[in-house]
Amino acid sequence: MTNLKTTKSEQTRNRLLTAASRIFAEKGFQEATIAEICEQAKANIASVNYHFRDKETLYLESWRFAFNQELDLYPPDGGLMDDASAEQRLAGRIKSLVRRMGDENSYSFAIIHKEMAQPTRLLADILEKEINPQRLQMFALLKECLGQAASERQIQYCHASIMGQCFQLLRLKHMQGARPFRSHPSDLSDIKAFAEHVVQFSLAGIQAIRSQTLN
Amino acid sequence: MTNLKTTKSEQTRNRLLTAASRIFAEKGFQEATIAEICEQAKANIASVNYHFRDKETLYLESWRFAFNQELDLYPPDGGLMDDASAEQRLAGRIKSLVRRMGDENSYSFAIIHKEMAQPTRLLADILEKEINPQRLQMFALLKECLGQAASERQIQYCHASIMGQCFQLLRLKHMQGARPFRSHPSDLSDIKAFAEHVVQFSLAGIQAIRSQTLN
DNA sequence: TAAAAAATCAAATGCGCATTTGAATTTATG
DNA sequence: CATAAATTCAAATGCGCATTTGATTTTTTA
Numbered sequence: 330m331t332n333l334k335t336t337k338s339e340q341t342r343n344r345l346l347t348a349a350s351r352i353f354a355e356k357g358f359q360e361a362t363i364a365e366i367c368e369q370a371k372a373n374i375a376s377v378n379y380h381f382r383d384k385e386t387l388y389l390e391s392w393r394f395a396f397n398q399e400l401d402l403y404p405p406d407g408g409l410m411d412d413a414s415a416e417q418r419l420a421g422r423i424k425s426l427v428r429r430m431g432d433e434n435s436y437s438f439a440i441i442h443k444e445m446a447q448p449t450r451l452l453a454d455i456l457e458k459e460i461n462p463q464r465l466q467m468f469a470l471l472k473e474c475l476g477q478a479a480s481e482r483q484i485q486y487c488h489a490s491i492m493g494q495c496f497q498l499l500r501l502k503h504m505q506g507a508r509p510f511r512s513h514p515s516d517l518s519d520i521k522a523f524a525e526h527v528v529q530f531s532l533a534g535i536q537a538i539r540s541q542t543l544n
Numbered sequence: 545m546t547n548l549k550t551t552k553s554e555q556t557r558n559r560l561l562t563a564a565s566r567i568f569a570e571k572g573f574q575e576a577t578i579a580e581i582c583e584q585a586k587a588n589i590a591s592v593n594y595h596f597r598d599k600e601t602l603y604l605e606s607w608r609f610a611f612n613q614e615l616d617l618y619p620p621d622g623g624l625m626d627d628a629s630a631e632q633r634l635a636g637r638i639k640s641l642v643r644r645m646g647d648e649n650s651y652s653f654a655i656i657h658k659e660m661a662q663p664t665r666l667l668a669d670i671l672e673k674e675i676n677p678q679r680l681q682m683f684a685l686l687k688e689c690l691g692q693a694a695s696e697r698q699i700q701y702c703h704a705s706i707m708g709q710c711f712q713l714l715r716l717k718h719m720q721g722a723r724p725f726r727s728h729p730s731d732l733s734d735i736k737a738f739a740e741h742v743v744q745f746s747l748a749g750i751q752a753i754r755s756q757t758l759n
Numbered sequence: 760t761a762a763a764a765a766a767t768c769a770a771a772t773g774c775g776c777a778t779t780t781g782a783a784t785t786t787a788t789g
Numbered sequence: 790c791a792t793a794a795a796t797t798c799a800a801a802t803g804c805g806c807a808t809t810t811g812a813t814t815t816t817t818t819a
Binding site: 552553556587588589590591594595 | 795796797798799
Binding site for chain 4: 336337338362363364374375377378383384
């Protein structure tokens, strides 16, 4: 019904990965329980052990699964051409990031968010492999936008400013309904508007730092 | 030795609060264990139950304890006069926030940070009481800086941009040493420089949005 | 289609940790 | 000083949850 050309066993495995990535994103590694994951996946409690050996491996594979599923939906470069200006390419990346974090069905960054607050170290290797390249590309773009005179520190600070704004969306989404951090639902749910805001806010910040550096 | 005019029992209670706020800040509610807290506090495992009834109450009281200890060290208004410009007052608040979050011995925001990633709801009431007023003051300042024509949504977005940058410091501090998010130690440890960066970056962002709104 | 391998299942095991207990010790009271 | 109350303590209890087990069912192989 759901999938063609997959065995029953593969289907169980995929249901586990789907349920696990959602629940790990929602609760983090520690607070997620195998029982709940299996229940949502309509699988037996022992199936995690059978298909993935243990919870830790399931966690790693769930992140990989979520990340790969999002790849085509959210191109890291924002789908822009190479001949666009550095500002345009940076804007594309920011918008892609914000939209991805705002997507209720994108779990890889929600899991990273939890991981940054409560590190398990279980994702260190795969994040190094999958995320660091994008990080370095962002650094290069920032260097272009800030001018070649920009210091390494300025680049890192601007990167922190941008990523901080992006992750703030996850934080607010998560706190929805919990005082005192709730926002009006309408403001939070308009992801596109927030993405435009972050772009405008950040480009202005970068320009201010660039013009100060030029002196 | 440590405190005058406090009974042995009060001293135990204070040692528990001190250890608990540090450990809750480091590990969050769920991953903190009573055993570790009591060990660090040189108190018996049953002392939490005796002095605070349970772990949940200890959590709440630890946040209150940490928050009150930081009050005089980090005035929310940044210690500025009322006659300073809105931009100056906003800058003061931002710097105070960043310095507080960067302070290794300030736990109240580190606990909030954990709480936002893994809400327990146990702090909802006290945060409403203690944090929301400061939040509203920040909104008022932003309204001044953005001009009276600014929409509620623009104010909320700018608030998110600023708070996101501040909390990013906590995130990075926490991930120190864990790939791929580590920064050069020197860049992170210079809290004052990062505070100045956030001020400059944010004021420029706000100005850009203000001038766009004026049209 | 029969035997072997793979996959699912309900129930058991074991461990970590919050909480409780009741005895021992210290501090306050009259 | 004697008695009561408050505080500390080591050990026990109990629960939630990851993991294991061994039996049962389903799928693959020849």
